[in-house]
Amino acid sequence: MDADALSTFERRDWETTTDFEPVRFAMVGLGWWTRDEAIPATEDSDVCETTVVVSSDRGKSEEVVEETTAETALTYDEFHDGEATDEYDAVYVATPNAAHLEYVESAAEFDKAVLCEKPMESSVERARRMVEACEDADVSLMVAYRMQTEPAVRRARELVADGAIGDPVLVHGSMSQRLLEMIPDPDQWRLDPNLAGPGASVTDLGIYPLNTARFVLDADPAAVSAFARSEDEAFSDVPDEVATFEVRFDDGTLAACSASQNAHETGHFKVVGTEGQISIEPVFAGQAHRGFALELGENRAEVDYEEQNQMREEFDYFAHQLRTDGEIHPDGRHGLVDMEALEAIYESAAEGSVVKL
Amino acid sequence: MDADALSTFERRDWETTTDFEPVRFAMVGLGWWTRDEAIPATEDSDVCETTVVVSSDRGKSEEVVEETTAETALTYDEFHDGEATDEYDAVYVATPNAAHLEYVESAAEFDKAVLCEKPMESSVERARRMVEACEDADVSLMVAYRMQTEPAVRRARELVADGAIGDPVLVHGSMSQRLLEMIPDPDQWRLDPNLAGPGASVTDLGIYPLNTARFVLDADPAAVSAFARSEDEAFSDVPDEVATFEVRFDDGTLAACSASQNAHETGHFKVVGTEGQISIEPVFAGQAHRGFALELGENRAEVDYEEQNQMREEFDYFAHQLRTDGEIHPDGRHGLVDMEALEAIYESAAEGSVVKL
Numbered sequence: 001m002d003a004d005a006l007s008t009f010e011r012r013d014w015e016t017t018t019d020f021e022p023v024r025f026a027m028v029g030l031g032w033w034t035r036d037e038a039i040p041a042t043e044d045s046d047v048c049e050t051t052v053v054v055s056s057d058r059g060k061s062e063e064v065v066e067e068t069t070a071e072t073a074l075t076y077d078e079f080h081d082g083e084a085t086d087e088y089d090a091v092y093v094a095t096p097n098a099a100h101l102e103y104v105e106s107a108a109e110f111d112k113a114v115l116c117e118k119p120m121e122s123s124v125e126r127a128r129r130m131v132e133a134c135e136d137a138d139v140s141l142m143v144a145y146r147m148q149t150e151p152a153v154r155r156a157r158e159l160v161a162d163g164a165i166g167d168p169v170l171v172h173g174s175m176s177q178r179l180l181e182m183i184p185d186p187d188q189w190r191l192d193p194n195l196a197g198p199g200a201s202v203t204d205l206g207i208y209p210l211n212t213a214r215f216v217l218d219a220d221p222a223a224v225s226a227f228a229r230s231e232d233e234a235f236s237d238v239p240d241e242v243a244t245f246e247v248r249f250d251d252g253t254l255a256a257c258s259a260s261q262n263a264h265e266t267g268h269f270k271v272v273g274t275e276g277q278i279s280i281e282p283v284f285a286g287q288a289h290r291g292f293a294l295e296l297g298e299n300r301a302e303v304d305y306e307e308q309n310q311m312r313e314e315f316d317y318f319a320h321q322l323r324t325d326g327e328i329h330p331d332g333r334h335g336l337v338d339m340e341a342l343e344a345i346y347e348s349a350a351e352g353s354v355v356k357l
Numbered sequence: 358m359d360a361d362a363l364s365t366f367e368r369r370d371w372e373t374t375t376d377f378e379p380v381r382f383a384m385v386g387l388g389w390w391t392r393d394e395a396i397p398a399t400e401d402s403d404v405c406e407t408t409v410v411v412s413s414d415r416g417k418s419e420e421v422v423e424e425t426t427a428e429t430a431l432t433y434d435e436f437h438d439g440e441a442t443d444e445y446d447a448v449y450v451a452t453p454n455a456a457h458l459e460y461v462e463s464a465a466e467f468d469k470a471v472l473c474e475k476p477m478e479s480s481v482e483r484a485r486r487m488v489e490a491c492e493d494a495d496v497s498l499m500v501a502y503r504m505q506t507e508p509a510v511r512r513a514r515e516l517v518a519d520g521a522i523g524d525p526v527l528v529h530g531s532m533s534q535r536l537l538e539m540i541p542d543p544d545q546w547r548l549d550p551n552l553a554g555p556g557a558s559v560t561d562l563g564i565y566p567l568n569t570a571r572f573v574l575d576a577d578p579a580a581v582s583a584f585a586r587s588e589d590e591a592f593s594d595v596p597d598e599v600a601t602f603e604v605r606f607d608d609g610t611l612a613a614c615s616a617s618q619n620a621h622e623t624g625h626f627k628v629v630g631t632e633g634q635i636s637i638e639p640v641f642a643g644q645a646h647r648g649f650a651l652e653l654g655e656n657r658a659e660v661d662y663e664e665q666n667q668m669r670e671e672f673d674y675f676a677h678q679l680r681t682d683g684e685i686h687p688d689g690r691h692g693l694v695d696m697e698a699l700e701a702i703y704e705s706a707a708e709g710s711v712v713k714l
Binding site (some may be wrong): 165172223225227243244245246248254255256260262263264274275276277354 | 527531605614623627631
């Protein structure tokens with residue numbers, strides 16, 4: 001085994017320069033993710049900054065202005081009215097899923113690039129409208145799949161493409177967490193189908209192994225099958241307190257995946273090939289330690305590496321591509337494929353049959 | 358976390374005495390598994406011994422008599438004719454799957470206890486006949502699920518039953534190997550549906566995560582869904598060079614599993630609960646090192662323990678239960694449930710729909 005295969009992480013294989021004007025962001029939606037993860041990531045960054053924050057809650061947005069580099073607090077209406085558009089270059093959208101579209105449409109109208117959280121929207125139809133709005137206005141749209149700029153995941157993708165594990169055969173992926181311990185509110189939007197879309201666990205968590213498998217395999221789903229179950233009272237409006245799903249990819253690889261918003265926080269991601277396997281565990285949630293292991297035949301090499309701030313990697317990539325006119329990889333058309341797969345997964349769970357894509 | 362939860366393996370919680378006459382075995386079928394694993398396990402054991410070996414190949418059986426404690430070599434016809442029945446107390450059956458029934462029927466006729474390899478037979482119907490033959494003759498029938506006497510698996514079952522990880526939510530299981538590297542013969546019986554049954558990977562390997570999940574959860578499959586694929590020429594007669602399958606258990610737990618006879622040798626088994634998870638990896642194939650990890654909330658404890666000879670554990674358990682008139686746990690009725698689940702998995706893969714049990 002070539003030790004270099006594991007030890008030489010090219011942390012930013014996409015980076016050609018850092019010599020450009022920072023990208024100024026309007027942060028739309030000030031939930032815990034934006035406040036605890038996204039804004040700090042831009043504060044950490046040399047090429048991104050948060051200048052505008054947008055929330056329905058004036059108290060919350062003014063508090064964020066006090067605490068961060070942001071200088072302007074807008075209400076949603078003020079944002080839609082085009083206030084302060086000279087103070088930001090791009091928009092990060094992290095509202096409830098079903099509200100993404102309207103903010104992206106306004107951003108497109110103001111000629112602002114968009115970084116939109118996943119899942120893109122609450123339905124395929126609304127996600128498609130988002131893509132079309134950005135294409136019509138010729139603004140860049142990136143879907144915030146932070147795994148695609150995670151160095152270990154990018155390295156895994158390279159290794160698979162180079163044939164390091166032979167031909168890919170199987171993918172195993174899972175993500176689970178205790179949503180109600182993280183956000184102790186049974187009325188939160190992630191449990192409301194009107195705001196979240198068709199479910200709670202696959203849309204929000206299952207999308208990680210699904211999209212990471214697509215990225216690492218460079219393949220798209222051809223068919224899915226799924227089981228879902230909700231038992232806890234708090235999950236009574238969504239079908240998937242817990243779910244398993246299988247994916248048949250268009251390259252023939254099969255995946256066995258799962259997701260739960262009401263189970264111990266854990267996750268794994270493993271690609272098994274004819275000659276070896278690559279696993280990253282824990283993978284999708286933030287953890288201090290991260291292990292990356294490559295097996296080839298009877299040999300095994302493990303690398304524990306220091307975790308990068310995944311949101312900073314993502315923001316910096318987005319800024320770099322905008323400023324260098326580079327192609328943006330997880331774009332809206334890419335995200336649409338996941339939206340279609342998610343709808344198929346819920347359809348399969350409801351109907352008890354395989355759904356082809 | 359209670360460190361004792363992990364460190365105090367009761368290796369043999371079933372053992373009450375070793376003070377009994379050893380059980381003498383006739384080994385039926387002298388493939389590599391019997392010669393390299395089963396006979397050496399009995400040689401290692403204080404309570405089991407191999408006295409008779411049965412094979413169609415007289416040269417092979419006489420070679421085994423030369424090399425081992427076995428004293429008598431029988432052909433299959435001689436075995437069926439009841440030769441040397443005073444030289445053995447029990448029969449271990451490890452022929453191709455579709456031949457199990459006839460040897461078990463003869464063993465039952467001779468009033469010999471039976472330890473039969475998994476999968477029990479090539480079809481539910483033949484497995485049912487096996488169960489009935491043993492019940493009619495009132496002889497003990499154990500199906501050789503070596504995970505059920507593996508100390509770590511038994512400990513995992515205890516921990517789950519004690520609520521150590523809260524309520525079980527998800528199971529992840531996988532087993533894969535390179536069959537054609539282990540046995541470089543494309544005409545081997547495991548790839549011949551007439552001898553192996555409906556497939557090659559789920560029947561032979563997928564049965565490990567399936568049965569281990571049943572054992573650890575103390576639950577049975579209620580519905581399954583599966584994808585299967587064969588591409589390599591050597592697998593053209595079977596549907597499942599690789600397969601994924603989901604299981605909905607009757608306690609509500611969902612499982613995401615996979616199996617392949619043509620992928621890197623690896624495997625995992627993980628039970629995720631509301632409060633924690635237990636994982637054993639590697640698990641199903643023999644490995645020098647074995648890791649057992651328990652996570653509870655943010656705490657994690659790992660135990661690396663010396664692997665036990667799983668076949669010796671299994672043989673010794675079987676002998677102990679026979680000599681002490683104890684109940685045998687993985688009995689024929691238990692094995693039948695797996696046979697039904699296996700047939701449902703292949704039906705699901707062929708039909709593209711969920712199959713209920």
